[in-house]
Amino acid sequence: MLSDVDRGPRLLAVAGRLDTARRAAQAAHLAALHDTGRFTDVITEARAVLVDDPLNTDVHVCLIRSLAARGRRHDAIRHARHFHRRLREHVGPTGPTAVDHAYLQILRQL
Numbered sequence: 001m002l003s004d005v006d007r008g009p010r011l012l013a014v015a016g017r018l019d020t021a022r023r024a025a026q027a028a029h030l031a032a033l034h035d036t037g038r039f040t041d042v043i044t045e046a047r048a049v050l051v052d053d054p055l056n057t058d059v060h061v062c063l064i065r066s067l068a069a070r071g072r073r074h075d076a077i078r079h080a081r082h083f084h085r086r087l088r089e090h091v092g093p094t095g096p097t098a099v100d101h102a103y104l105q106i107l108r109q110l
Helices: 009-035 039-052 057-069 073-091 098-109
Strands: none
Touching: 009 039, 009 057, 039 057, 057 073, 057 098, 073 098
């Protein structure tokens, strides 16, 4: 469809901004589902998003919190640990993330 469009720096910059906006909209949608108690929907949709965007911290947080809200705290903890392993493999050591905060909240509930 747009195969004849020059992929210069301006187009790449716009594409990057659109991708960032898309990711933020997905995370906001999942957070809204979580806030309205639709935890099963969050779990299903978050897993689908993470197939294409496996390091999206905001989506991982929504998934972890929704797993815990469904009474699946051990699955939430396991998921948070898996995320940290994957993050270290791809990025290396990092500082605390929003996933760490969600993980600690769940541990406090046990």
